[in-house]
Amino acid sequence: MRCKIILIILSLLVMLSGFACKKAVWVEYKIDRNSCNGCGECIRVCPNDAVYLDSDGKAVIDQTKCTQCAKCVVVCPNKAIY
Amino acid sequence: MYSVCKVCSGMSKQSYLLAIGLVLISVCLGAEINLQSGFYSADTGNETTFLSKNRLDAEFTISPFVQLKIGSKAETSDFTIDSFPQNRWMNNYMAVSYGGEILKAEAGYRNILFGASQNMQLYPRWNPVTDFRRNAQHQVMLNLDAEYAGFVIDGYVATKNLLANPIEYTYDFVTDTNVPNMLPSKSHDELYAGAGIAFQLHPSITLGGGYGHKQSNFTDSDVYSSSEYFLYSQAEHKLSPSSRISGSINWKHINGEAIRDEARNNLLSSIRYQQSFGFGLNGFVSFMNDICSDDQVKQVWLVSNYIRSHLQYHFGYDPVGASYLLAGAVIVPEKESETWFVESNMHLIGNVYGNTGYSYRKNLENYYQIKLSYFFNHFSECYLQSFVKDLAGNKDLQSYYGLGVSIRL
Structure with a gap:
């Protein structure tokens, strides 16, 4: 029951924050780890060596080196980069 | 046959030796091996090339607690296809893991060999006159997890080494051009290290936090170094025998x-949220929200919302349960990104399956796929496959026709 209440509150918070904030004036790309299959296509196309595979074999975008060119978004077969 | 030989000759001998070595190690160790090989003719409108995709995955249980994993993936073609900057590349992976009751550990090595080196800019904003051609990436990782009295403590260290050839451009006033000067190979190193602790508050609620640091020598400065600390909570709840809800909040500085x-x-x-509707119909909806702010929290910015939904129907007539119809969507409103897809896999006759797929990616492409497979057993198949990419922006159609085999030994 306690878990159910926490999850309902969490859902409401997520929904609220999802639409209440001001849209960022810059772009940042992240990876949905649940959908990433570790194929490495994003590493092939990244012109700044900003993507690597972690010990779980999932891709990680290094925000310090990413220049938001979105090449990885285009080639991702699982549409896991957002 | 000519094309096969031509492409294969393009791969380095070292790459072949590595691949053969990995197969031999796997066979000698009696591992569970998955081998995939596909050969395609790729028509990109202007040119036609031969494309080969090969993959090996092997897993070997050395003892009840120790496992060895090996993986290798290689792709070669005559010239670059799509937006990939290289026509050859190889990704190899090897890891040994130990899974005891209290302690879990994994040590791994991964390399990515960019068979055809290509320009990359490591100084995108600071030094626009130097390009680098990356040749290979080597990565060594060590992970440790310890579980005790409801706490899980984990730590990791990973090093990433990128071998690249720098090219410095100097402006020639006489010819009014930038003249490239090849400099000696340079090694770019990055060190990732971190530790975290998690506590299970309730069988379905976990709280955790930790610290991570990245040290980088790119650009011979600390520009790419960073440190972060984070807190997170995860919860999962079974609402009914057929539905489940899970959620997480991760804060990172x-x-x-x-x-x-x-x-x-x-x-x-x-x-x-996952739901099983019965009669072979299952689905899920996931929603992710990414917001950020500065240290003083003057303004909270919405980076993106990400909505993903899948609905899958399994046909009851297939005794193996491999016949399905899948439809889904991925929407990121802030990036004006929309993807809709549908896929079907149908048992046709005997051991023959047919797979068809279509996906639409707004402002990017329409993708069509058809595949006909013959299964030798539950996990091994040979297939004929074709896929077509209709790219946005009046670009030529890209058509791929090929055959392949996937074997589990």
Whole structure:
């Protein structure tokens, strides 16, 4: 029951924050780890060596080196980069 | 046959030796091996090339607690296809893991060999006159997890080494051109290290936090170094025998010269709802929200919302349960990104399956696929496959026709 209440509150918070904030004036790309299959296509196309595979074999975008060119978004077969 | 030989001759001998070595190690160790090989003719409108895709995955249980994993993936073609900057590449992986009751550990090595080196700019904003051609990436990782009295303590160290050839451009006033000067190979190193602790508050609620650091020598400065600390909570609840809801909140504070001030505090929240409707129909909806702010929280910025939904129907007539119809969508409103897809896999006759797929990616492409497979057993198949990419922006159609085999030994 306690878990159910926490999850309902969490859902409401997520929904609220999802639409209440001001849209960022810059772009940042992240990876949905649940959908990433570790194929490495994003590493092939990244012109700044900003993507690597972690010990779980999932891709990680290094925000310090990413220049938001979105090449990885285009080639991702699982549409896991957002 | 000519094309096969031509492409194969393009791969380095070292790459072949490595691949053969990995197969031999796997066979000698009696591992469970998955081998995939596909050969395609790729028509990109202007030119036609031969494309080969090969993959090996092997897993061997050395003892009840120790496992060895090996993986290798290689792709070669005559010239570059799609937006890939290289026509050859190889990714190899090897890891040994130990899984005891209290302690879990994994040590791994991964390399990515860019068979055809290509320009990359490591100084995108600071030094526009130097390009690098990356040749290979080597990565060594060590992970440790210890579980005791409801706490899980984990730590990791990973090093990443990128071998690249720098090219410095100097402006020639006489010819009014930039003249490239090849410099000696350079090694770019990055060290990732971190530790975390998690506590299970309730069988379905976990709280955790930790610290991570990245040290980088790119650009011979600390520009790409960063440090972060994070807190997170995860919860999962079974609402009914056929539905489940899970969610997480991750807060991260990241410091680094290359990180913009507005993005130093990052909050990533997610909710996922799964439902089984019965009669072979299952689905899920997941929603992720990414917001951030500066240190003083003057303004909270919405980076993106990410909505993903899948609905899958399994046909009851297939005794193996491999016949299905899948439809889904991925929407990211802030990036004006929309993807809709549908896929079917149908048992046709005997051991023959047919797979068809279509996906639409707004402003990017329409993708069509058809595949006919013959299964030798549950996990091994040979197939004929074709896929077509209709790219946005009046670009030529890209058509691929090929055959392949996937074997589990």
